[in-house]
Amino acid sequence: MFFTGDPTTRKRVDLGSQSSKERDRQKLLKQTRLERNRCLWLCQQNSAALKIQKYFRRGKVVEVERAKVREQFYKTYGKHGHHVDRHCFGPDLEFLRQLIFFVNAWNMNDFSVLAEICRLIQHFVPRKWLKRLSFACIQAIYHNRALIYKECQSNDELHEARKVLI
Secondary structure, eight states, X not given: OXXXXXXXXXXXXXXXXXXXXXXXXXXXXXXXXXXXXXHHHHHHHHHHHHHHHHHHHHHHHHHHHHHHHHHHHHHHHOTTSTTOOGGGGOTTSSHHXXXXXXXXXXXXXXXXXXXXXXXXHHHXXXXXXXXXXXXXXXXXXXXXXXXXXXXXXXXXXXXXXXXXXX
């Protein structure tokens, strides 16, 4: 055969260490691994999003229920507990359960209701029922301490606040 310089008639020699099949296999494995990692990452993102959504939806439902219980409490016992008497503190009554359910330490209206109820409790309730309610009172006072102090200074009600807090 005579040399013409035509590249198509020349034998092709691969000087690499791997065959083309091996390279294709490695490329496919790498691509599959990347795709699997991407799918795993997407699954984790979806799972995290679902948990966050579930948490916020549950929180919204709880807030709606708390608002309903708060309104029912206000209708039954008055906005600041004006209709509360000795009979409201019975163990089978809903008074304390409703109060503990809807009280939010960050809500100033709830705090004032809680403070008034705490004052009434000193007169009407045996001490053994007060453990959980005492915790709610302490938590509300702690979270609102700066606001209470500011209000007491601005309205000159320090004496009244000391009565409520003591």
